[in-house]
Amino acid sequence: xxxxxxxxxxxxxxxxxxxxxxxxxxxxxxxxxxxxxxxxxxxxxxxxxxxxxxxxxxxxxxxxxxxxxxxxxxxxxxxxxxxxxxxxxxxxxxxxxxxxxxxxxxxxxxxxxxxxxxxxxxxxxxxxxxxxxxxxxxxxxxxx
Amino acid sequence: xxxxxxxxxxxxxxxxxxxxxxxxxxxxxxxxxxxxxxxxxxxxxxxxxxxxxxxxxxxxxxxxxxxxxxxxxxxxxxxxxxxxxxxxxxxxxxxxxxxxxxxxxxxxxxxxxxxxxxxxxxxxxxxxxxxxxxxxxxxxxxxxxxxxxxxxxxxxxxxxxxxxxxxxxxxxxxxxxxxxxxxxxxxxxxxxxxxxxxxxxxxxxxxxxxxxxxxxxxxxxxxxxxxxxxxxxxxxxxxxxxxxxxxxxxxxxxxxxxxxxxxxxxxxxxxxxxxxxxxxxxxxxxxxxxxxxxxxxxxxxxxxxxxxxxxxxxxxxxxxxxxxxxxxxxxxxxxxxxxxxxxxxxxxxxxxxxxxxxxxxxxxxxxxxxxxxxxxxxxxxxxxxxxxx
Numbered sequence: 001x002x003x004x005x006x007x008x009x010x011x012x013x014x015x016x017x018x019x020x021x022x023x024x025x026x027x028x029x030x031x032x033x034x035x036x037x038x039x040x041x042x043x044x045x046x047x048x049x050x051x052x053x054x055x056x057x058x059x060x061x062x063x064x065x066x067x068x069x070x071x072x073x074x075x076x077x078x079x080x081x082x083x084x085x086x087x088x089x090x091x092x093x094x095x096x097x098x099x100x101x102x103x104x105x106x107x108x109x110x111x112x113x114x115x116x117x118x119x120x121x122x123x124x125x126x127x128x129x130x131x132x133x134x135x136x137x138x139x140x141x142x143x144x
Numbered sequence: 145x146x147x148x149x150x151x152x153x154x155x156x157x158x159x160x161x162x163x164x165x166x167x168x169x170x171x172x173x174x175x176x177x178x179x180x181x182x183x184x185x186x187x188x189x190x191x192x193x194x195x196x197x198x199x200x201x202x203x204x205x206x207x208x209x210x211x212x213x214x215x216x217x218x219x220x221x222x223x224x225x226x227x228x229x230x231x232x233x234x235x236x237x238x239x240x241x242x243x244x245x246x247x248x249x250x251x252x253x254x255x256x257x258x259x260x261x262x263x264x265x266x267x268x269x270x271x272x273x274x275x276x277x278x279x280x281x282x283x284x285x286x287x288x289x290x291x292x293x294x295x296x297x298x299x300x301x302x303x304x305x306x307x308x309x310x311x312x313x314x315x316x317x318x319x320x321x322x323x324x325x326x327x328x329x330x331x332x333x334x335x336x337x338x339x340x341x342x343x344x345x346x347x348x349x350x351x352x353x354x355x356x357x358x359x360x361x362x363x364x365x366x367x368x369x370x371x372x373x374x375x376x377x378x379x380x381x382x383x384x385x386x387x388x389x390x391x392x393x394x395x396x397x398x399x400x401x402x403x404x405x406x407x408x409x410x411x412x413x414x415x416x417x418x419x420x421x422x423x424x425x426x427x428x429x430x431x432x433x434x435x436x437x438x439x440x441x442x443x444x445x446x447x448x449x450x451x452x453x454x455x456x457x458x459x460x461x462x463x464x465x466x467x468x469x470x471x472x473x474x475x476x477x478x479x480x481x482x483x484x485x486x487x488x489x490x491x492x493x494x495x496x497x498x499x500x501x502x503x504x505x506x507x508x509x510x511x512x513x514x515x516x517x518x519x520x521x522x523x524x525x526x527x528x529x530x531x532x533x
Contacts, residue, residue: 005278013277014395021278043279043397069301069403071293074344077286078266079276088344091284093294093398103398105283117301135282 001026008134016044019058024125024136030058031099042102063123063138065096068103070115082131092140094121106138114142147384147418152533154242155372155379158189158365159491164328164482168261170359177361178207178258179215185363190376191252196365198223198250200241202233203485204273207258223250227387227523230271231432231486231516232407236523238490239385241366251367257487258361267357271485279397288434289354292518293346296437299404300348303451305440307348309458311339313436313472314352314479316463321476324502328358329480353436355478362487364494380497380511380527384418386411387515387523395520406438406517408445411524416447419526421510423447426526428465428496428505429512430489431472433479438517439472446514446524465503474503489513490525497529 005021023030033040034048035055047054070092076084083089090108092115095101106123108115120143128136162170162180170177186193194217199209209224223244227233234257241253259267268287276286285291299305318334321327334352342351372379390410392401402409416422423446433439440458443449448470449457457469465471475481475492482488493513495501509529515522 010276010278010281012272012275012281013279013397017279042399043277043395068398069294069298071290071297072344072347073284073290074346075287076284077290078269079281080284080286083284086284089284091290091294103403105279105285105398107283117298132282133278135278137282 004128005135010133014043014045016046020044021135023058024138025128027125029061029063029123029125029138031061031102032056032058040100040102042099061096062098064098065094065121067115067117067119067121068093068095069117072112082133090115092121094123094140104138106140108141109139110141145417146420149246150239150242151383151419152381152528153369154245154366155369155381156364156490156494156527157367157372157375157377157379158185158191159494160184160188160363161326161484161488161491162361164326165359166328167267167357167359170260170262172260173263174258174260174361175207175211177260177359178256178363179212181258181361181363182212182216182254182256185254185365188377189365191365193217194219196252196254197221198241198244198253200225200227200237200253200255201257202227202237203230203257204270205257223253228521229519231434232519232522233387234432234486234490234515234523235385235513235525236387236515238366238382238525239387239523242382242385245366245368251371253366254363255366255490256361256363257485259484260359262359277397287346289349290346292435292438293349294398295404295441295518296348296435299437299441299451303404305451306455309440309454310348310353310436311336312458312460312463313433313439314339315460317433317473317477317479319464320474320503321480324476324481327476327481328356329476332480348437349435352479355434355483358482358484360482360484362484362491364490378498379530380494381530381533383421383526383528384415385523385525386414386418387521388414389521393520404441406441406445407519407522408442408514408524411522412446415524415526421526426470426510426512427508428474429470429472429514430474430477430493431514432486432489432516433473433477434516434518436479442514442517465505471503471505474501474505486516493527497527
């Protein structure tokens with residue numbers, strides 16, 4: 001499969017999360033865990049610091065969790081100008097019990113009135129778009 | 145146990161900042177501003193700039209020693225390095241300079257930082273070193289203001305620290321800037337109402353919670369404690385400057401613990417162990433506040449208060465010179481004096497020991513400077529008058 005995000009590569013960070021983005025483009029939400037000791041490893045990395053294994057399994061995880069933190073951005077900075085028309089927009093860090101509390105970032109979809117730490121959210125996947133810089137993206141919505 | 149190799153064996157003997165320019169208006173490239181700051185810091189110390197044989201900086205500093213040698217008349221460059229990571233590395237840069245001196249690798253070390261948008265990029269892009277993760281950029285997170293906002297929101301909503309502490313950090317900085325003729329924010333009348341009514345940048349941060357961006361250069365000169373005694377200025381002895389990251393920290397995007405941390409878990413404890421002092425002994429502190437909330441986290445992690453007592457400790461009255469329990473950011477700091485990636489906080493920490501701050505804390509003998517909060521690796525430093533050695 002050809003992945004669209006490859007053509008829009010962002011090079012910062014650790015850089016071990018290609019499989020994450022590929023899975024999203026395939027319509028699946030997968031997170032990595034160590035192939036040997038089965039520890040969830042997020043953010044993705046190249047080696048398990050616990051047991052020393054270099055192999056990871058990318059397993060499907062339920063897109064369901066709680067808001068660990070959030071911010072309402074009132075200004076679109078230089079490298080995220082694509083969102084200028086959306087300000088103010090809310091970005092959520094969701095904590096996922098299905099992956100030992102891994103925290104995954106996503107822009108909020110839907111109304112933002114109930115946003116607060118601890119509130120339940122559910123996720124969906126948006127296909128690559130200009131807004132998400134040619135990458136697919138996780139979106140979180142508050143569960144009523 | 146106290147670190148006898150590094151405790152009080154070196155001193156800051158020269159400090160200087162160039163004038164502060166609104167970003168993009170200095171008309172001079174960063175290299176020239178770095179040279180100006182270093183030459184002037186050497187003159188402050190009474191040392192010829194050609195004698196500087198060590199160069200230490202941090203973050204994305206591009207004005208390395210080799211580039212400055214011809215202009216400084218450097219007799220020999222014997223030591224040079226960049227310390228991890230961004231502003232988190234400033235006290236660590238002092239520590240590395242001290243390490244070079246006590247191990248005989250250099251005699252006169254400049255620690256410095258210069259930034260300019262003249263022929264350069266927007267500072268926040270320059271400082272970020274294009275190292276922002278796709279997990280952030282894809283989801284509309286770019287600026288440190290937004291990333292720090294996430295941490296401070298957790299501090300407020302989950303740890304119960306009052307949002308008012310952020311405001312009081314800002315008010316204290318702007319209050320101090322009024323008496324500092326060099327401060328960019330000296331004419332800004334900031335009161336609680338103006339703060340609350342200012343626009344949001346990224347909640348919980350208002351405009352006044354965020355540091356500004358300036359063109360400027362800032363430098364300090366370190367030498368051995370022996371040599372410091374014979375120089376022009378009263379020495380500010382370096383008692384300790386540990387750097388590091390605890391097991392749950394480092395580059396972990398949004399999965400670091402504790403999430404609200406400024407990164408000083410373990411690092412602050414080592415500062416107290418290395419120096420033999422504790423938070424109750426500190427007379428004055430320069431708390432790197434890229435954003436106010438991260439400064440609150442830094443105060444908590446240095447043991448000045450807990451999340452539960454932060455509301456009591458972090459008040460305007462307690463944070464201002466001369467009589468507050470812990471006067472902070474007495475030059476106006478990154479918020480109100482100006483932002484040269486935090487470096488000018490070192491100069492102010494030194495001026496408090498010299499007794500020459502425009503918001504002097506009477507008899508200050510222990511002066512703290514904490515590095516850029518929230519970085520994957522941070523550092524913190526304690527400077528002292530001879531009486532506290």
